[in-house]
Amino acid sequence: MWNWLINPEQPYTWGFIARVVIKATLLFLLFNVLFASFQAMDFIGRFSLYNRIFAGRERLPYNHDDAQDYTLTMDNIPAMFATHEINRSKADDEYRVLLVGDSATWGFLLPAYQTLAQQLTDKNYLLADGRRVVAYTIAHPVMSLTKDLLLLDEAMNYQPDMVIWLVTLQSFSQNRQVGAPIIQNNPARVRQLITDYHLLLNPYDDRFKPIISHAIFGNQRLLADWLRIQSYGFMWQATGIDHLVLNSELRRNDFEEDFSWENLKSPQSITADDLAFDLIRAGHDMVGDIPLILVNEPMFIADGQNSDIRYNHFYPRWVYDEYRMIFTELATANDWHYCDLWDAMPRDSFTDSPVHMTADATGNLSQMLGEMVTDYLEFGYLGKECD
Amino acid sequence: MTFNLTLIAIFTAGGFIYSLILPKSWRKWTLFIASILAVYALQPPLLIRNMDFILPTVTIFVTVFVWIATLPRQDNQLRITIQWRDLFTIAVLMLLITGLAMTRFLPSEWQLLTASRPPAPLDVFLALFPLALLIILVGGIQINQPRQKVLLSLMILVIIGVFIILKTDRLALAFSGWLREQTGRDATLANPLTDLNWLGFSYVAFRLIHVLRDRQTGKLPDVSLRDMLTYIIFFPSLTAGPIDRIERFQEDLVALPEMNGRDPSRIVIGSTRIVIGIFKKFVVADTLALFALTATNAGQVTYAGGMWVLLYGYAFRLFFDFSGYSDIAIGIGMLFGVQLPENFNRPYLKNSITSFWQSWHITLSNWVRFYIFSPLTRTMLRWKRKPSSDVIVGIGLVATMVIIGLWHGISFTFFIWGLWHATGLFIHKMWSDRTRKWYNQFKKKQGQLRLWNWAGIFITFHFVVVGWVWFVMPDVGSALSVLSKLAGVGF
16 A cells, blocks of 8 residues: 555655755745735635535524534635525525624524524515515624624625615624624725725724735635535535524523613713714615615513613613614614614513524514515615614 | 644654664663653543543553563562563653652643643652562562463453443443542542543553463563563554554564664655645544534434435544554654554455455454454364354354454444444355355456456445444444434434
């Protein structure tokens, strides 16, 4: 078996070893230069076995710390989209709706077939022109409008007909905009967004990871992740599992006497500038003529101890009420299509967090969104739920 | 710490220094010291206090006692027979182990040679000193050869007993609980995986039995304590083999001082084997592991094709993982001047199950052939009312393959896996015996022969692959469920 190695045609010499080392070093350098010159990571990222050998994933890859999720959290945005079912040709009768948002929209604690987008598609809404509504989850379990914008920017390459952006106050926090690895590991893309849309973010924020190199050396992790996500395709295809649905602890209903939210310790007046509304404006600029509907997502409203102070463990009442007021004012002033569904779901609709919903509640919300889409396209009106 | 890339890099760099720079006369001692240190460094951390220091120490001292038991005996006179060279080895051993314990006083980030903070050096010395005295005294007790044979048999039984405890889930759990009670820990938290993960014991046990058995049969060469210890715990092959033979290993050790350290051939071959092994293990096998069959994902698959993909994934993952480790071990061994035996030879491309077992985990197959199959069949052949040769072969194969199965873990599924292969080997033996004439004629038809070979490869591969179901699934019910799903039933 090892004859080729043990009995070479010419005996091994130190000259041979030196030549091999020199050639290997030169080839390594050459491949690295080529890799860096052609920005090969983006190119490789776009190549995927998904939608070719394996079915495309119904949501972007995200691993919640469990090997049985058959996926992994990755930061290479083209590679993430390449695994997604959106990376396939658009059918003639398809009206493509993108659902942008956080973990609630991604479908945390729900199997892939029960996400908001999937349940919306399954309801088979037909438009007047005969097209059917097909929704895609372009969400990721991170609460940051910057992350939403980053993903929307890439998603615009996939011919959307409409964007529904589901948001909650946490995503507007200035502190959270650059906190997540997916943002910190894509500094070039985020800086481009800052420049293109005049965002108020600091392009030189210390939290942005420096790009050590565009070469193979420096991108080993991204390459390994790309290879691993392809391999997980077998498990995704064979099981349909991309997120282990565990029995988790129920969201809290009782609280301390706590008025704080993020850095704000006590009730005070806040303005639009305290929240990242510039990103909502940027989102509108980004989509251009494509309809963009903003939805303030449903949340759990507690009735336990100190529920007169807090709606839930995310929000004290004072800040959330101010946020809703500001949002409504800005939506009216800017003519945004805005639907406030903050209290649309009963208490038993929520699982482990104030925004993660059960499959049934997600189904109800998908119905609201479906009717919103059809009403908007037919009458230019978001429907009775948004009044 | 497991056999990871950092350790492989350290061993490889060590191999270059050893070959190119180190004085020739230091080589044997370097291998000995490196192996002693590696047995501690490679041991994974355990939850019972100091257990990850105790188990490697037990490995070393069991080896020392086995060495004493295998010393050549001529008469019953009481006299010190341990030579000065071996006393020196014991002294070095004491110094090394006590020195390792002294790393306890280093900052925790510098305690790289032990899995966790070692015990107090004084405690270690006080435990080792009586042991060393005992070794010298026991080494001085002369017994005649029949008594020595009984002693050797007893030692083999003890090693098998420990092996059975560690490899039987319930016994290991009970032992782990008992150890926890003795150390004042919560016995309900007993878990053999975190309390008793004794690095390399399966391989150490088989090497020890080989040594003991060869002394019984008079085949064992005279071996110094240093060489015996180096052989048993030789660091490249400690965790995953190959299982070398001591007389072959000793030949390499004897040749070490004369070895040309700057031989480019050895450097090229050794380094290439390491690189190929790393690629097989850390790229191919670790990627295949993401979709290899497990007890968990077997229950999640929704169609037969998916189950086959998982099973193929497991089959290739196992091969690339194991043969990758073997390549790395052989490569590192070569850099240090030891030519470990080959363990794999394209097993999935063999056209019969007999050829498969001559090319899969070759050193284990050889071990069981030497120490189970051959003695057992020879014994049966000597019986007055000896069974037919088919029955003898059948019994020999079942015993051999069942032992290979149980070596991996004492459970019903490993037992069935052994039977599965024994059945395959037996059927192939019967078939080839009865079709030899026909086959000799058939061999002349080249085109058909090639097709026949490919059919043989296909059937053998799938026989082995389906057999892996018994190997990977934890119980008979889940194994049967996987087998039925492979046939498209049970979804």
